[in-house]
Every structure is written in C-alpha cells, then in structure tokens.
C-alpha cells in the first residue's frame with residue numbers, strides 16, 4: 001500500500017487532496033483573494049476564474065496526486081469545511097525531498113493556518129514519507145511567507161538570485177531548509193496530527 005497521505009487532521013484544519021466537488025469553494029476563495037495573492041503568486045493574474053476553470057484545475061491536481069506525480073492539497077476549516085487556502089508538497093527538488101508551498105485566503109490570514117499546515121506537511125514528510133530534506137522557497141520581500149519556516153525551525157540556507165516566481169519584476173528567492181535529523185528537536189515535532197491514506201485508514205497519530 002502506498003504511503004501517500006490523502007488527508008491530515010490538525011487541531012484546527014483538514015489538509016487534504018482536492019475533490020471535484022470543492023471547485024465552487026476553491027473558486028470563491030481565489031476570486032476573493034486576488035489582490036492579496038497577486039504580488040507573490042503569478043497565477044492570481046488569471047482571477048477571477050469561472051467554475052469550469054477551477055474544476056479543471058482540481059481534476060489536474062487530483063490526477064497528479066492519484067498517480068504520485070505531485071501533491072497539491074486544500075486547506076479546510078476543521079469546524080465547518082470552509083476552504084482556507086491551498087498547499088503543496090512538490091516533488092521538483094529531487095529524490096527524498098519535497099518543497100512545501102502555501103497560500104491562505106485573504107480573510108483568514110494572521111491566525112496561524114499557514115504555519116499549522118506547513119508543520120503538518122513537514123511531519124508527514126519526515127515521519128511517514130521518509131524524506132531527507134524539506135524546503136520552503138519564497139521571495140525575499142515576502143516577509144509573511146518567510147516567517148512560516150522561521151517559526152518552525154527551518155534554516156535560512158541561501159538566497160538564489162532572480163529565482164522568485166513573483167508576479168512582478170524578478171526578485172531573489174529565499175531557500176529555507178530542514179533536514180530529517182533536525183526535525184525531532186524543532187517546533188514542527190510538537191504539532192499534533194492524524195494522517196490518513198487513500199482508503200481513509202489512519203496512518204499516524206502523533207501527539208504534540
């Protein structure tokens with residue numbers, strides 16, 4: 001059985017693989033967050049997008065997820081199921097390594113949801129997927145994004161020149177890194193999660 005994690009429960013969130021039925025909620029979350037996302041995520045230029053576009057997006061993410069090509073998750077409020085944002089465990093940085101990305105809808109920032117999501121993904125990365133390295137990349141000007149890995153104990157390893165994907169002129173990209181042997185003593189290891197596989201069976205229950 002694959003150890004692909006389809007769903008993670010944290011104290012306040014459900015971080016799970018997108019489903020086609022999420023398309024209207026994803027659309028609403030992105031469309032109402034355009035100005036907030038635009039400086040850092042070029043795809044926000046396309047907003048507002050219609051339902052068919054969001055459905056196609058989710059089907060594409062889902063196809064990649066189900067075939068272990070890449071892992072894009074939705075972030076949902078555990079209490080009411082509302083879409084709070086999105087995240088990724090991207091495979092593009094090499095074997096036994098993942099790059100975590102995230103965005104939170106404009107009216108849900110400043111509550112710790114991005115940090116809780118990144119912590120949950122980091123936990124499954126090291127505890128279940130057996131990764132050696134997890135990275136978070138962000139534009140050097142994106143102070144709120146850089147605060148997430150800093151809070152979790154990632155190390156600011158380097159700035160890569162003109163490598164940020166931000167929507168306007170090229171900027172330098174910060175690389176934040178955590179290795180497997182740094183994880184047990186980090187703040188990440190204190191975040192409580194439950195993780196579930198594709199069948200909905202619980203894979204891990206870790207107390208904070």
Ligand SMILES: CC(C)(COP(=O)(O)OP(=O)(O)OC[C@H]1O[C@@H](n2cnc3c(N)ncnc32)[C@H](O)[C@@H]1OP(=O)(O)O)[C@@H](O)C(=O)NCCC(=O)NCCS
Pocket residue numbers: 036037040041102103104105108109110111112113114115116137138139142144145147148
């Ligand atoms: C980057 C982004 C996800 C960060 O969002 P954020 O709200 O700053 O980060 P968090 O969700 O982790 O929230 C942290 C804040 O919540 C506060 N907070 C409030 N209640 C909290 C709680 N119960 N638990 C934890 N933190 C809480 C923290 O103190 C912190 O505030 P501070 O920075 O003033 O100390 C968000 O700004 C975003 O979506 N930006 C646009 C897209 C983007 O840039 N993505 C990243 C591309 S690299």
